Amino acid sequence: MNKIAIIYISTHHNNTQRLVASCDNVDIYKFNEIQDIDLTKYDLVGFASGIYFGKFHKAIYEIINNHLSQLHNIFLVYTSGSGLKSYGKKQSKKLRQLGLNVITFYSCKGYDTYGPWKLFGGVAKNHPNDIDINNYRLFIDKLVDLEL
Numbered sequence: 001m002n003k004i005a006i007i008y009i010s011t012h013h014n015n016t017q018r019l020v021a022s023c024d025n026v027d028i029y030k031f032n033e034i035q036d037i038d039l040t041k042y043d044l045v046g047f048a049s050g051i052y053f054g055k056f057h058k059a060i061y062e063i064i065n066n067h068l069s070q071l072h073n074i075f076l077v078y079t080s081g082s083g084l085k086s087y088g089k090k091q092s093k094k095l096r097q098l099g100l101n102v103i104t105f106y107s108c109k110g111y112d113t114y115g116p117w118k119l120f121g122g123v124a125k126n127h128p129n130d131i132d133i134n135n136y137r138l139f140i141d142k143l144v145d146l147e148l
């Protein structure tokens, strides 16, 4: 059984926070609690955020860059208005170039009212929904049992 931590930041509609808070078999930390965490006691560390202009929140990259020596096996979780998987693929590649073992990522849509979308009542309304949350729980269950 792997011990898992997730560090998250969720600034737009708390979409990512709702998603990560739905699992109680992982330790969940807000990005600004990083100084209180001993990352080395975890088998796997997840980083979760909304997607802002095609990327994770910059706080996530800062934390990763500042803790590279304590990180090895990581995974990514994100919500985005579009639901595109390409964000996860691109960011995984970028983080692998830092020497990290990015095992996998989970993504789903998240309610988005940024910019012009606001005029139309937003996109991805009601996401993350029950199906997104259920799929996320299954994703985490697999990681808990994953042989590393």
Ligand SMILES: Cc1cc2nc3c(=O)[nH]c(=O)nc-3n(C[C@H](O)[C@H](O)[C@H](O)COP(=O)(O)O)c2cc1C
Residues within 6 Å of the ligand: 009, 010, 011, 012, 013, 014, 015, 016, 017, 049, 050, 051, 052, 053, 054, 055, 079, 080, 081, 082, 083, 084, 109, 110, 111, 112, 113, 114
């Ligand atoms: C400033 C800003 C930029 C965004 N850029 C993108 C984007 O490039 N692609 C996308 O699919 N969604 C984009 N979104 C939508 C968010 O990724 C989506 O609403 C996400 O669920 C927000 O997560 P949060 O509520 O946890 O912050 C953007 C939202 C904001 C506020």
